Amino acid sequence: MAVFPTGKPREEDHLETVICKTCKRPVLKQGAIDHIRGCIRAKQEKARRKKEARDAANRAKEKVDNKDGDEDGDGAGDDSMKGQKSAKKSAIKGMAEDGTKKGKKRKATADGGDDDKDTKEPTKKKKKKEEPKPKAQKPKGPVDVEKQCGVTLPNGAQCARSLTCKSHSMGAKRAVPGRSLPYDMLLQAYQKKNQARQQKAAIDANAPLQDDLENNGPVDSDEEKDAVMAAITRSQPQPLITHTLMSTKKKYQYVRIKEMLSHALGGARGGGLFSTGETVSPPTGGNLFQPVEDISLSSPIPASNNVAVDGGASDAASNPTVNKLPLLRLRARALNLPSHQQTPSTALSLRSLHISTSISITITITATMSMSVPDLDAVGIKAQNDLADNFRREVATLLDRKNLNFPGAQPVSFAGHHLDELQRKDYYVCEKTDGIRCLLYFARGDPDSEQPEIHYLIDRKNDYRYVPGLHFPLPGDDTFQSFHVDTLIDGELVNDTYEDGTQQLKFLVFDCLVIDGQSLMHRTLDKRLGYFQEKVLKPYNAMYKRFPEEKTHRAFAVEDKSTQVSYGIEMMFRDVIPKVKKIHGNDGLIFTCRSTPYHIGTDPHILKWKPPNENTIDFRMRLEFPILEPDTDDEADGVTEPYPDYDAIPICHLFVGLNANEYRYFDEMHVSAEDWDSMKALQLPLDDSIVECFRDEQGRWRFHRLREDKADANHYTTVDKVLQSIKDRVTEDDLIRAAPAIKTAWKKRQAEEEELRRRAARPPPPNGNANGVKRKFEES
Numbered sequence: 001m002a003v004f005p006t007g008k009p010r011e012e013d014h015l016e017t018v019i020c021k022t023c024k025r026p027v028l029k030q031g032a033i034d035h036i037r038g039c040i041r042a043k044q045e046k047a048r049r050k051k052e053a054r055d056a057a058n059r060a061k062e063k064v065d066n067k068d069g070d071e072d073g074d075g076a077g078d079d080s081m082k083g084q085k086s087a088k089k090s091a092i093k094g095m096a097e098d099g100t101k102k103g104k105k106r107k108a109t110a111d112g113g114d115d116d117k118d119t120k121e122p123t124k125k126k127k128k129k130e131e132p133k134p135k136a137q138k139p140k141g142p143v144d145v146e147k148q149c150g151v152t153l154p155n156g157a158q159c160a161r162s163l164t165c166k167s168h169s170m171g172a173k174r175a176v177p178g179r180s181l182p183y184d185m186l187l188q189a190y191q192k193k194n195q196a197r198q199q200k201a202a203i204d205a206n207a208p209l210q211d212d213l214e215n216n217g218p219v220d221s222d223e224e225k226d227a228v229m230a231a232i233t234r235s236q237p238q239p240l241i242t243h244t245l246m247s248t249k250k251k252y253q254y255v256r257i258k259e260m261l262s263h264a265l266g267g268a269r270g271g272g273l274f275s276t277g278e279t280v281s282p283p284t285g286g287n288l289f290q291p292v293e294d295i296s297l298s299s300p301i302p303a304s305n306n307v308a309v310d311g312g313a314s315d316a317a318s319n320p321t322v323n324k325l326p327l328l329r330l331r332a333r334a335l336n337l338p339s340h341q342q343t344p345s346t347a348l349s350l351r352s353l354h355i356s357t358s359i360s361i362t363i364t365i366t367a368t369m370s371m372s373v374p375d376l377d378a379v380g381i382k383a384q385n386d387l388a389d390n391f392r393r394e395v396a397t398l399l400d401r402k403n404l405n406f407p408g409a410q411p412v413s414f415a416g417h418h419l420d421e422l423q424r425k426d427y428y429v430c431e432k433t434d435g436i437r438c439l440l441y442f443a444r445g446d447p448d449s450e451q452p453e454i455h456y457l458i459d460r461k462n463d464y465r466y467v468p469g470l471h472f473p474l475p476g477d478d479t480f481q482s483f484h485v486d487t488l489i490d491g492e493l494v495n496d497t498y499e500d501g502t503q504q505l506k507f508l509v510f511d512c513l514v515i516d517g518q519s520l521m522h523r524t525l526d527k528r529l530g531y532f533q534e535k536v537l538k539p540y541n542a543m544y545k546r547f548p549e550e551k552t553h554r555a556f557a558v559e560d561k562s563t564q565v566s567y568g569i570e571m572m573f574r575d576v577i578p579k580v581k582k583i584h585g586n587d588g589l590i591f592t593c594r595s596t597p598y599h600i601g602t603d604p605h606i607l608k609w610k611p612p613n614e615n616t617i618d619f620r621m622r623l624e625f626p627i628l629e630p631d632t633d634d635e636a637d638g639v640t641e642p643y644p645d646y647d648a649i650p651i652c653h654l655f656v657g658l659n660a661n662e663y664r665y666f667d668e669m670h671v672s673a674e675d676w677d678s679m680k681a682l683q684l685p686l687d688d689s690i691v692e693c694f695r696d697e698q699g700r701w702r703f704h705r706l707r708e709d710k711a712d713a714n715h716y717t718t719v720d721k722v723l724q725s726i727k728d729r730v731t732e733d734d735l736i737r738a739a740p741a742i743k744t745a746w747k748k749r750q751a752e753e754e755e756l757r758r759r760a761a762r763p764p765p766p767n768g769n770a771n772g773v774k775r776k777f778e779e780s
Contacts, residue, residue, distance in 0.1 A: 434585025
């Protein structure tokens with residue numbers, strides 16, 4: 001107890017322990033040096049006593065052996081053996097002390113005289129070494145294709161390695177017959193099981209050591225002190241008056257979230273520390289989910305959110321799912337009230353506030369999110385890292401590239417000089433859908449299972465999600481049993497909402513990279529789309545035309561995106577865009593060059609036009625809240641240290657991409673009170689997130705939306721191009737005015753190409769090819 005100032009531990013004493021490497025026991029850090037020295041002395045003393053006991057046992061054994069020899073009556077033999085032992089001891093002693101040279105005679109110390117030269121040592125028979133028996137080779141059991149690779153080897157056997165075998169390709173492992181599930185699903189289950197086993201082993205390895213003290217033997221004072229200190233450390237004694245230690249910040253957050261939950265869940269609690277307005281009374285009828293007339297949502301909540309949007313208290317009784325919803329998953333009603341009825345506590349943005357009980361609370365509200373943007377996690381199952389890496393390598397091999405990043409093309413912002421570009425080359429134009437950009441990969445499955453074909457969505461983060469229920473038959477197959485593999489198409493996943501309230505998830509295809517292993521990237525855009533429509537889309541539509549009842553089982557519908565020639569801009573603004581805005585969002589136009597190949601990465605021949613007030617940049621945003629000094633009321637509530645003012649509007653710093661995981665400060669985002677309320681209403685983490693911002697008429701950057709589908713901000717070179725586009729301010733009227741010139745240039749190129757084809761098809765003159773060499777056509 002001398003390690004404590006008062007002789008015993010107090011509440012404010014910090015009991016910091018270390019593990020002694022000698023005895024493997026926890027000891028207080030204050031007395032660790034003395035304990036370690038004592039342990040080393042005890043260990044040395046223990047080793048000395050053990051050596052003495054061993055020597056004594058050897059001597060006792062020699063005495064017993066000598067006594068047994070005398071009783072047998074073999075005196076001469078005993079003397080001879082005794083003489084030999086004495087001679088050996090004398091030889092060892094002489095070599096150690098006197099350094100006697102090898103070969104000299106030594107006196108025997110057993111009898112004090114010379115050894116008898118005629119006495120011969122009894123010869124010892126050498127024991128024959130037993131020859132090891134040949135080990136019989138254990139018979140190998142059959143390969144379990146559910147847990148092992150199973151690929152057929154050159155010798156006819158099956159590979160017995162695990163499912164993660166690196167010696168064989170994914171296609172060969174998927175083609176192994178006899179599996180009950182597809183190889184990808186078995187691999188995921190195998191990896192998940194191994195991960196759980198490794199986590200358990202790590203937990204067991206880090207488990208605290210068991211106390212190995214023995215209570216049945218004598219205990220000295222040092223061991224008793226060590227045992228008492230170890231017990232105190234493990235027991236964590238509490239004083240008679242219990243006082244929970246909590247930092248000021250934790251206490252502030254605890255009181256804050258308690259007040260917020262009380263208001264948000266309709267509690268009867270009145271004004272509190274963070275309450276400045278009238279208390280929001282709960283709705284009548286006894287049902288927390290019963291709608292109230294004065295509640296207005298920015299967009300309707302879909303049925304998939306598990307929230308009742310019609311009916312009274314009887315709905316909760318008839319629908320047990322509503323009653324079983326976890327409390328923290330409830331959509332807080334107070335957050336959906338009109339702005340004049342909201343209080344700072346109900347409009348609070350909760351970002352996983354950790355209370356002293358180590359519970360992370362997050363309330364999620366999706367009512368304010370765009371209805372046309374689907375949730376990828378609800379559409380497909382995200383592949384784990386190892387499986388996703390294998391697919392990235394497959395896709396890279398399919399595209400004949402070494403880079404494993406996202407294999408899609410990216411547009412550039414439309415600037416003023418691009419109006420001349422539309423006159424120089426042929427461009428197609430389509431509306432820019434407010435959805436999620438994805439590639440759809442047709443991979444090979446297990447041919448002997450129920451899923452010989454598998455399909456994965458590849459998002460902008462280069463994550464792979466398995467989508468069940470898709471089938472794309474080959475052309476010319478009336479049975480629709482055959483299917484495409486090694487195919488990659490480019491498109492956008494969007495959720496269409498119709499006037500009757502029904503919704504349909506669609507994948508709108510606007511390009512095609514590979515079909516059945518044949519690369520189309522070097523072909524022109526019209527050829528790529530023609531291949532897709534004839535080989536993929538036409539058989540796909542024919543199948544669902546014959547079997548319309550199968551439409552309910554598909555994950556989403558696949559359609560080609562409607563495109564027009566670039567001079568049809570006026571029709572796009574007059575007819576197409578107003579129509580698509582009724583079923584899904586739209587934020588501009590996309591111009592794609594017809595005559596250029598598909599280019600992975602930033603493609604200067606794919607132009608993204610947006611209205612000047614909607615030209616946006618994706619930034620990484622970091623928040624800085626003001627710091628408040630505690631006032632009298634705060635001190636009365638136990639708050640004595642400065643704390644962040646989460647009720648205030650923070651400073652939003654914007655950053656652009658520089659290099660890998662490096663960012664450069666760009667500007668500050670202007671946030672009004674309305675903007676901050678809309679950002680908080682998303683109930684999503686805002687700090688260090690990717691936000692899409694636009695520039696207002698005063699040159700300030702304003703919040704547009706969160707980009708959960710993107711992992712990085714725009715690169716500074718992309719930002720420069722967007723700024724140039726904003727500076728040029730190409731409006732809708734500018735595009736419509738340029739349409740006649742674009743059409744004239746298009747028709748002129750079309751006529752020239754037609755003339756070239758006509759001249760190339762014209763037969764040569766009778767004497768124009770007498771020497772067998774074709775004449776070169778020189779255009780006049």
